[in-house]
Amino acid sequence: ELKVEQNPLFLSMQEGKNYTIYCNYSTTSDRLYWYRQDPGKSLESLFVLLSNGAVKQEGRLMASLDTKARLSTLHITAAVHDLSATYFCAVDLYSTGNQFYFGTGTSLTVIP
Amino acid sequence: NAGVTQTPKFRILKIGQSMTLQCTQDMNHNYMYWYRQDPGMGLKLIYYSVGAGITDKGEVPNGYNVSRSTTEDFPLRLELAAPSQTSVYFCASRGQGAGQPQHFGDGTRLSIL
Numbered sequence: 484e485l486k487v488e489q490n491p492l493f494l495s496m497q498e499g500k501n502y503t504i505y506c507n508y509s510t511t512s513d514r515l516y517w518y519r520q521d522p523g524k525s526l527e528s529l530f531v532l533l534s535n536g537a538v539k540q541e542g543r544l545m546a547s548l549d550t551k552a553r554l555s556t557l558h559i560t561a562a563v564h565d566l567s568a569t570y571f572c573a574v575d576l577y578s579t580g581n582q583f584y585f586g587t588g589t590s591l592t593v594i595p
Numbered sequence: 596n597a598g599v600t601q602t603p604k605f606r607i608l609k610i611g612q613s614m615t616l617q618c619t620q621d622m623n624h625n626y627m628y629w630y631r632q633d634p635g636m637g638l639k640l641i642y643y644s645v646g647a648g649i650t651d652k653g654e655v656p657n658g659y660n661v662s663r664s665t666t667e668d669f670p671l672r673l674e675l676a677a678p679s680q681t682s683v684y685f686c687a688s689r690g691q692g693a694g695q696p697q698h699f700g701d702g703t704r705l706s707i708l
Contacts, residue, residue, distance in 0.1 A: 516696050525685065526638075528696035571637060573697075581626055581645060581689075582653065583697060585638040 489586035506555040506572035514575040562593045601700035616671040618686030627669040631682040
């Protein structure tokens with residue numbers, strides 16, 4: 484069974500600081516997705532990473548993928564309050580009929 | 596752009612009642628999924644479908660049934676509702692091809708009392 488683990492589970496950071504969220508998965512895959520969920524809302528797709536070494540950036544968020552280490556990171560630069568949300572990573576396994584396996588999520592709170 | 600539409604948004608059921616959660620998408624996506632999200636937790640896959648007429652179980656299928664008679668619709672049925680099924684249910688769809696992200700509906704918040 485594929486396991487997807489995120490850490491930390493909870494993150495409180497000050498505005499202007501940098502931090503990294505980690506996503507580890509247990510089975511070989513070269514497709515990794517990051518989603519954002521605001522409280523009481525649905526999930527919004529942030530990044531799709533499709534190969535080893537892939538890097539995507541949008542504003543203050545940058546995601547990367549190391550398929551050999553089975554690790555993806557979501558780096559936050561100079562955090563602002565609007566980034567407060569829960570962030571999920573997910574892995575897509577073609578061999579299981581395109582099921583997505585989600586991590587447990589990282590709840591990020593950015594404080595002034 | 597409607598995307599993925601779920602109805603109802605909220606529902607309260609009594610133990611033992613049944614109901615159907617509706618999900619429809621207008622993006623002509625082959626793949627559709629049902630998840631449940633318990634408070635403070637990630638998403639658990641209930642059922643998924645890779646095309647009309649094809650469905651398969653996910654991680655937590657017990658107590659649920661699905662059907663996929665059209666590309667657009669993927670209803671989830673709860674039979675004999677139990678308190679353990681209190682959750683937020685999300686439907687999602689995605690297009691064919693590697694690396695297509697899932698598009699999510701707004702969710703159905705279901706309480707069983």
